[in-house]
Amino acid sequence: MFKNKQKTTLIVLTVAALIVLALVVWRIDARPRTDDAYAYADTITVSPEVSGRILEQPVRDNQLVQKDALLFRIDPATYEAALKQAQAKLAGLNRQIELTQRSVNAQKFSAGSAKASIASAQADAKKAADTLRRLAPLLSQGFASAEEVDQARAANASAQSRLQSLQLQAKQAEAAVSGVDALVAQRAEIEAQIDIAKLNLEHTEVRAPFTGRVASLKTSIGEFVSAGKPVFTLIDTTHWYVIANFRETELKNIQEGTPARVWLMSDTGKTFDGQVDSISYGVLPDDGGSIIAGLPAVKRNINWVHVSQRFPVKIRVTNPDPHLFRVGASAVATLQPR
Template sequence: MNTTLKKSLIAATVLALLVGGGWYWNAARKLRTTDNAYVNAAIVQVASQVTGQVVAVHVKEGGFVHAGDDLFDVDPAPYQVALAAAQAKLAEARQGSQANVLGVDAARAALAQSQADLNNARAQAQRTHDLVLAKFVSKQAEDDAQSKLQVAQAALSEAQSRLGQAQAGASTVGGATPAVRAAVAAVDAARLDLQHTRIRATQDGWIANITLVPGTTVSPNQPLFALIQQGSFWVDANFKETELPGLHPGQTAEVRLDMLPGKTFPAVVESLGGGTGAAFSLLPAQNATGNWVKVTQRVPVRVRFVGSAATQPFKVGATATVSIKLAS
């Protein structure tokens, strides 16, 4: 009896192992799993667009901000002064423009006077010439008249040149002279710099890696801290190149995070990397030597969270395990 029972137990155990093994093998055929995976997200490097001293910081590490919220302020005083100076130069340019218009009117009047003087000199020269022919006046009188005519012609040419210069100085594009347009551009640039002394969030997200404090002097385009965009989290799963067959964008996946044991998050395959991780490293591997050893490479597969998981505040760089379903 004992022998029969032992045989039955052994048979049952073997059958259970066979069934379990078959189930595991069947499930493994429908899944690709790797624990070489890390959480990532869209990260904005926050920087100032102007130079100056920070006078206020409105955020702290891990704080959540909405798009448009104030992040920090740069001392606006120098830029307020610059704006006032630019506005004063604009007023001066507009006054100069008005003076140029008056100068054009004066030049036109001078030209008209010179034209009248020339007409008078021409008529006087003709009359003198007739009197010389009639021998009523001397030849010297005619020479004097011709000299006055030449002077009047030169005065007319000078008046025409002055009118041209005045018109060039008063020329406008869109109702403004070049000097006024340059002054307007300077005011706009100064006003923009003043607006840039208050740095605001460009999108919703969490503040990270911030050490900025009031009193710090900042320079343009110098990264100061990070803003992790809400809803942008994904996982870079590094699969072996031999595991890539059967993987393609759109497949469903499950993500388990080491920092949140027991929880599974739905995801979908977004893309397969265009090369191995080693190919895009700072110093790619060189295998042209004679002692080359073949090593299986890994290719990053981007897996994007979906559903309610898409808005979860995960931690960038956290380790994960990713399972991709090959078939339903």
């Protein structure tokens, strides 16, 4: 009797253990959970677009700044001088174009009259040349006097000179017009220089493109900064994420929009809701194979047996606590697939 009771108890315990094991397996499959996770936010490196010495820096390291707030101001003297120089060049060129245009207008008027007289001058020149050709042979025969021949030669030379003068006036007018065109082209170039100078002057003030926290600030007033060289990092605190590494066997029921619940190691008493934003489609393999630059490296903890690879799942937190969330903070994530 006692043996039968022990056997019954053993059977009950075995069945209970199997039920508990099945529940655990079901829960793991239904609600994947991982503590291989960390908090994340988008960041940018704040770099000036112009070089110069910092005159003003109203922010400090780890400070929260609002969108469009002044981060630092570079000495604008060089860029103000460049703008004034370009504006002075433009004013001088405009004056030169104005004077040249007046000259062109006068030459155009003269050229217009000259063109109207060119046909008459050509006819006069032809008539004078014909008269000279007709009288010159008659001089030796005594049918024309030397005075008449000299007058014909003078008339021919005068007609040719007048024709050449009128043709020269027309060419000068055409050359003057092309000269004005060249000056107008120079004006467009100087106007572009003015636009660049204004843009450079605007870039001496560096402002926050979004609300965030200053990080890794190691410069101060008086520091010379170069265009394109990072000065500090700005963390976008308007959107927070948790990057959670889940086994590949747990990804089949996970998709964008899958509800999630996360909490941070710094305060496990607070939980935060979220949704899956995206799932990584590539990680850096650590067991051989091709190496693809730029992919996240997720190491396997056990290297003497084949274990499932883990892939990062990006979870967007809907109600983050700005005082708890920090980039890189340890986190735990539980997904709730539909």
